[in-house]
Amino acid sequence: MTWFTRLKNAVSSQQLDADLADEMRDHIERRAADLEADGLDSSAALNEARRAFGNATQFREQSRDTKLSAALEGTWQDVRYAWRGLRKNRAFAAVAVVSLSLAIGATTAIYSIVDASILRPLPVTQPKQLITLASVGDTSAIGGAADDAGFSYPLYEILRAAAGNAAKIALVDAPNRVEGQFGDGDAPREDLVQDVVSENLFDALGISPAAGRLFSEAENRLAAPRPVAVVSYDYWVRRFGADPAIVGKRLIINGKAYEILGVVRRGFAGVHAGSLVDVWLPIALTDPGVFSNAQFRPFALVGRLAPGVTRTQLAARLQPAFHNHQVARSEAGPAMADNERRRLRGMRIVAQPGATGISTFRQMFARPLWFLLGVAACILLLACANVASLLLAKSVSRANEMALRVSLGAGRARLMRQLVTESTLISILACIGGWFVARIVEPAFLALVSRDGNPVQLDLALDARVLGFSVMICALSVLCFGVLPALEATRFQPASALLRLRASGAGLRLGRFFVGVQTAVAFCLLSLGTGFLISLRNVTSVDTGFDSRGVTVLHMTDRLGPQQRDQQLAAMRAIQLNAAALPGVKSAATAWTPIFAGARRAQRVILPGHPPSDAAETFYRVSPGFLGALDIPLIAGRDFDVRDNDNEPVPTIVNRAFARKYFGREPVLGMEFQRDDSIRHQIVGVAGDSHYGSLRNGAEPIVYMPMKPTTSFTLYVRSTSDARAVGEMVERDARALAVGMRVRSVTTLHDLVNNTILTERLVAVIGAAFAFLGLILAAIGVFGLLNYSVTRRTKELGIRAALGARQWTLCRLVLNEVMRTMASGLVVGFVGFLIAIRFAEAILFDVRPVDPTVIGTAAIAFIGMAVIAAGIPAWRAARIDPVLALRQE
Amino acid sequence: MRSSDSAKNALDLLVLTVLTRRGPQHGYGIANAIRHLSAEALRIDEGSLYPALHRMEEAGWIAAKWTVTEKSRRARVYEIKRAGEKRLAAETERWTAFSAGVSRVLRYA
Numbered sequence: 001m002t003w004f005t006r007l008k009n010a011v012s013s014q015q016l017d018a019d020l021a022d023e024m025r026d027h028i029e030r031r032a033a034d035l036e037a038d039g040l041d042s043s044a045a046l047n048e049a050r051r052a053f054g055n056a057t058q059f060r061e062q063s064r065d066t067k068l069s070a071a072l073e074g075t076w077q078d079v080r081y082a083w084r085g086l087r088k089n090r091a092f093a094a095v096a097v098v099s100l101s102l103a104i105g106a107t108t109a110i111y112s113i114v115d116a117s118i119l120r121p122l123p124v125t126q127p128k129q130l131i132t133l134a135s136v137g138d139t140s141a142i143g144g145a146a147d148d149a150g151f152s153y154p155l156y157e158i159l160r161a162a163a164g165n166a167a168k169i170a171l172v173d174a175p176n177r178v179e180g181q182f183g184d185g186d187a188p189r190e191d192l193v194q195d196v197v198s199e200n201l202f203d204a205l206g207i208s209p210a211a212g213r214l215f216s217e218a219e220n221r222l223a224a225p226r227p228v229a230v231v232s233y234d235y236w237v238r239r240f241g242a243d244p245a246i247v248g249k250r251l252i253i254n255g256k257a258y259e260i261l262g263v264v265r266r267g268f269a270g271v272h273a274g275s276l277v278d279v280w281l282p283i284a285l286t287d288p289g290v291f292s293n294a295q296f297r298p299f300a301l302v303g304r305l306a307p308g309v310t311r312t313q314l315a316a317r318l319q320p321a322f323h324n325h326q327v328a329r330s331e332a333g334p335a336m337a338d339n340e341r342r343r344l345r346g347m348r349i350v351a352q353p354g355a356t357g358i359s360t361f362r363q364m365f366a367r368p369l370w371f372l373l374g375v376a377a378c379i380l381l382l383a384c385a386n387v388a389s390l391l392l393a394k395s396v397s398r399a400n401e402m403a404l405r406v407s408l409g410a411g412r413a414r415l416m417r418q419l420v421t422e423s424t425l426i427s428i429l430a431c432i433g434g435w436f437v438a439r440i441v442e443p444a445f446l447a448l449v450s451r452d453g454n455p456v457q458l459d460l461a462l463d464a465r466v467l468g469f470s471v472m473i474c475a476l477s478v479l480c481f482g483v484l485p486a487l488e489a490t491r492f493q494p495a496s497a498l499l500r501l502r503a504s505g506a507g508l509r510l511g512r513f514f515v516g517v518q519t520a521v522a523f524c525l526l527s528l529g530t531g532f533l534i535s536l537r538n539v540t541s542v543d544t545g546f547d548s549r550g551v552t553v554l555h556m557t558d559r560l561g562p563q564q565r566d567q568q569l570a571a572m573r574a575i576q577l578n579a580a581a582l583p584g585v586k587s588a589a590t591a592w593t594p595i596f597a598g599a600r601r602a603q604r605v606i607l608p609g610h611p612p613s614d615a616a617e618t619f620y621r622v623s624p625g626f627l628g629a630l631d632i633p634l635i636a637g638r639d640f641d642v643r644d645n646d647n648e649p650v651p652t653i654v655n656r657a658f659a660r661k662y663f664g665r666e667p668v669l670g671m672e673f674q675r676d677d678s679i680r681h682q683i684v685g686v687a688g689d690s691h692y693g694s695l696r697n698g699a700e701p702i703v704y705m706p707m708k709p710t711t712s713f714t715l716y717v718r719s720t721s722d723a724r725a726v727g728e729m730v731e732r733d734a735r736a737l738a739v740g741m742r743v744r745s746v747t748t749l750h751d752l753v754n755n756t757i758l759t760e761r762l763v764a765v766i767g768a769a770f771a772f773l774g775l776i777l778a779a780i781g782v783f784g785l786l787n788y789s790v791t792r793r794t795k796e797l798g799i800r801a802a803l804g805a806r807q808w809t810l811c812r813l814v815l816n817e818v819m820r821t822m823a824s825g826l827v828v829g830f831v832g833f834l835i836a837i838r839f840a841e842a843i844l845f846d847v848r849p850v851d852p853t854v855i856g857t858a859a860i861a862f863i864g865m866a867v868i869a870a871g872i873p874a875w876r877a878a879r880i881d882p883v884l885a886l887r888q889e
Numbered sequence: 890m891r892s893s894d895s896a897k898n899a900l901d902l903l904v905l906t907v908l909t910r911r912g913p914q915h916g917y918g919i920a921n922a923i924r925h926l927s928a929e930a931l932r933i934d935e936g937s938l939y940p941a942l943h944r945m946e947e948a949g950w951i952a953a954k955w956t957v958t959e960k961s962r963r964a965r966v967y968e969i970k971r972a973g974e975k976r977l978a979a980e981t982e983r984w985t986a987f988s989a990g991v992s993r994v995l996r997y998a
Binding site: 024026027052066067413 | 915916917920934935936937939940943944947949955962963964965
C-alpha cells in the first residue's frame with residue numbers, strides 16, 4: 001500500500017468503507033452462487049452464505065481500524081523516528097535546517113514582494129475586466145515613451161465620452177504624501193498618502209462604502225466643486241477607531257478643509273501597487289488650469305470593460321477620438337519639428353490588462369525582482385544539494401543499520417519512506433524557519449527600495465498564493481534533496497552490506513555530483529554578485545560634476561497664493577540671503593524643482609539659420625550663486641546677478657557639453673540662440689559639465705537661466721550642519737520674514753542622487769548577500785564530502801602512511817576526489833553566469849558581460865573558499881597516524 | 890506465544906501457504922482452499938479471514954489489487970510479497986518446531 005493511498009484513506013474513509021463492503025459482499029455472493037450450484041434455492045443459499053461468513057459488520061470494523069491506525073501509526077512512527085534521528089545528529093540537523101531556512105526565507109520574501117507588487121489582482125470583483133489605457137508610438141523617436149506615458153485631463157474627457165457604454169473609464173493621479181490634520185488649530189499633524197481621482201473611480205472598480213458614501217456625479221461639477229474627501233478603511237480604523245460618526249467631519253489636508261464623505265470598504269487601498277492610499281480627493285478640486293491643459297499629462301487612466309467587450313474592441317473604439325486629439329495637439333502652440341509631429345500623429349491607444357492596477361514601483365523593479373527571484377531559486381537549489389550531500393554522507397554511516405533492517409525483512413519502500421519522512425521533517429522545520437527569515441527580510445527589503453519620504457508600502461499579509469508557494473517550495477526541496485539520497489541509501493544487497501563489502505563508490509559518485517552542482521551554482525552566483533557590486537561601485541564613483549556632500553535641499557512653497565512678481569522674487573532672494581548667513585552655512589541658492597528628482601524642462605534649441613535641434617535640451621532656472629553652492633566650476637564669463645531677468649535676450653549660462661554640441665570649438669560668450677518657443681537667449685557664461693537627472697547617462701548639455709517667480713522652488717544650502725538642523729533654521733527664518741514662504745520638505749542632494757540608483761543598490765546588496773550565502777553553502781558541501789571521504793578511507797590512508805607515503809601525496813589523494821568535479825562545476829557555473837548576465841545587463845553599469853575584473857575577483861574568492869573547505873580535510877588526511885588508523889578496525 | 894497470537898499466527902501461516910502454492914487469489918478462493926484442504930476440520934467464520942488479510946497487507950507481507958472478473962464484477966486479488974515469503978519461512982519453521990514439541994508431549998507424556 002502506498003503512502004499516498006494511506007493518506008487518502010486517512011483523509012476520506014468513505015472510499016475505504018465502500019471498498020471493504022464490496023469485497024465482503026463479493027465473498028458472500030460467490031459462496032451463495034456455489035451453494036446454489038449444489039442445489040439450494042437462492043434465498044436459502046444466501047442465508048447459508050451469510051451464516052458461514054459470520055458477523056460481517058464486526059469484521060468490517062476490524063479491517064477498517066487496522067487500515068486507519070496503520071496509516072496514522074505508520075506516519076507517526078516515521079515522524080518520531082525521524083525526530084530521534086535529527087536529535088541524535090544535532091550538528092547535521094542544525095546545518096541542514098539553517099541553510100535551508102535561509103534559502104527558503106530569501107525565496108519566500110522575494111516571492112511575497114513579487115506577489116504583492118506584480119501578481120496580486122486588485123481586491124475588486126471581476127478584476128479580469130479591468131484595464132489600463134496607454135498610448136504607444138514610435139519610442140525610438142526623441143522624447144521617447146516616458147514623455148507620453150501619462151494622460152491629460154482634456155484627453156481623459158474625450159476618451160471617457162468615446163468609450164460610451166463599452167467601458168467605464170476613470171482617472172487617477174499618482175499618490176503623494178500630504179500633511180493631514182483632523183480638527184482645527186493645535187490638532188496634531190500627520191503624514192497621509194493622498195490620491196486625486198475622477199469621481200467615477202469607485203463606481204468603475206465596483207468599490208462600495210463601509211460608511212457614508214463615495215464620490216458620485218455631484219463631485220464632478222468642475223465649476224463649483226464641494227470640498228469633500230473619502231478615506232480608506234485602514235486609515236479609518238487606525239486613526240478613528242472605525243467610528244461611523246466621522247462622516248461629515250472636517251479633515252484638513254495641506255491647510256485646506258475637506259468634509260469626509262465616507263469610508264471605502266475594507267481591503268481597497270488604491271490602484272497603485274507600492275502605495276497604500278489614506279485619502280482620496282475628487283479631481284474637480286484640483287487647480288482648474290488642469291482641465292483645459294492638454295500638455296499637462298500626469299494622469300493614468302483605468303477602467304472596467306462592459307461585459308462582452310474585449311480590450312481590442314475598446315481600443316478600436318477609442319482610436320479615432322484619440323487620433324483627432326493628437327492631431328489637434330500637434331498643431332497647437334509653436335511650430336513643432338516635423339518628426340515630432342509625425343510621432344504624435346502616429347500614436348495609438350491600447351487597452352492593457354489592468355487587474356493588478358498600476359504601479360511605478362512595478363515599472364521600476366519588476367525586472368530586478370524577477371531576476372532576484374531566479375537567483376533566490378538558485379540559492380535554494382544550492383541549499384538542497386548541500387543537504388542532499390550531507391544526508392548521503394550520513395546514510396553511509398547508517399549503512400549497517402539499514403543492512404540489518406533489510407535482512408530482518410523490511411521492504412525497501414518502507415525504508416525509503418522513513419528516510420523521506422526525515423527529509424520532509426527537515427524541510428518543514430526549514431519552511432517554518434524560512435517564514436521567520438522572510439518576515440525579517442521583507443521590511444529590510446522595502447526599506448532598501450524606498451525613497452526618502454516616499455516609502456514603498458505593500459500589503460504583505462499572508463495570502464493563499466504565498467502560502468501555496470511556500471508549500472510548493474517545501475515539497476520541491478524534499479524532492480530535490482531527500483529522494484536521491486534515500487534511493488542511494490537503500491540500494492544494496494543485505495548480505496554484502498552486513499559483511500561491510502558495500503561499495504560506497506556509488507555514494508561518493510552522487511556526492512561528487514552534488515559538489516559539482518554546488519560549485520556551478522555558487523560560482524555563478526558569486527560572479528553575478530561581484531558584477532553587481534562592481535557595477536554599484538562604478539555608478540557611485542561617477543563624477544557628477546557637482547559636490548553633493550553637505551548640500552541640503554529644501555522644497556519651499558508659497559502658501560499665500562499669487563503675489564506681486566517683484567515681491568515674490570524679493571522674498572525668494574531674502575530667503576536665500578538669510579540662509580546663506582546662517583551659522584555653518586557656506587552658501588545658498590534657489591532654483592526650480594531640484595536636480596535628480598525626476599523632473600526637467602526640456603526644449604529644442606534653434607541656432608540662427610538652422611532648423612530646431614533634434615534633441616530637447618534641459619533648461620534650468622537658477623539664482624545667482626547656484627554654481628558656487630553646488631561646486632560646479634564657472635569656466636568662462638560671469639555668474640548671474642540680481643539684475644538678470646527674463647527679458648530677451650535672456651542672459652544664459654550653458655555648460656561645456658552644450659557649448660561643444662552646438663558651437664564646437666568656437667568661443668560661445670555673447671553668442672545667441674533661440675528656444676523652440678522663439679525666446680532668444682544670449683550666452684554670458686560657461687559652466688563645467690554636470691549630471692542633471694541620472695548617473696548613468698554621461699554629462700548632458702544644460703542651459704541655466706535666471707529665476708522667475710514661482711509658487712514653489714528649491715533652496716540649496718551648503719553647510720556643515722545636518723539637513724534637519726538646516727531645515728529648522730530656514731523654517732524659523734521664513735516665518736520671521738512673514739512673506740508667506742514655508743518649508744515643505746527637506747532632503748539632501750546626496751539622498752536625491754542615491755534615490756536614482758535604488759535598483760543598482762538593491763540588486764548589489766541582495767546579489768552580494770546571495771553570493772556570500774552561496775559561497776558558504778558550497779564550502780559546507782565540499783568540506784562535508786571530503787571529510788566523509790577521509791573518514792571512509794582512514795584505513796587505506798593509514799596503510800599508505802605506514803608504507804612511507806609523503807604527507808603531500810596523501811593530501812593529493814584526497815583532493816583528487818573533488819578536483820575534476822569542481823573544475824567542471826566551475827565551467828558550468830561560468831556558462832551559467834554568461835547566460836544570467838544577459839538578463840541583468842540592463843541593471844549593470846559600466847560592466848561588460850565578460851569582464852575580467854568581475855570574473856577575476858569571483859575566481860579568487862571562490863578559490864580562497866575551496867582552499868579552506870578542501871584544505872582542512874586534506875590536512876587531516878596528511879596527519880593520519882598509521883598506528884591509530886590501522887587499529888581502528 | 891499467547892493463545893490468541895498463536896491462532897492469528899496459524900491463520901497467517903495458512904493464508905501465506907495458500908498464496909505461495911496456488912498463486913494470486915481472491916478472499917473467497919483463499920477461504921475455500923483452507924476449508925477444502927483442512928477437510929472442513931478448521932471451521933472458522935469465513936469473514937474473520939478479511940481482518941487477517943488486511944492486517945497482513947498493512948504489514949507488507951501480501952499485496953492486493955482490484956481486478957474486474959469475467960462477470961465484470963470488482964474482485965480484490967491478493968498476492969504474496971517477498972516480505973511475506975520470509976515471514977512464511979520463519980513461521981513454518983516455528984510452527985513445525987511447535988507442533989513437533991506438542992506431539993512429543995502427547996506421545997511421551
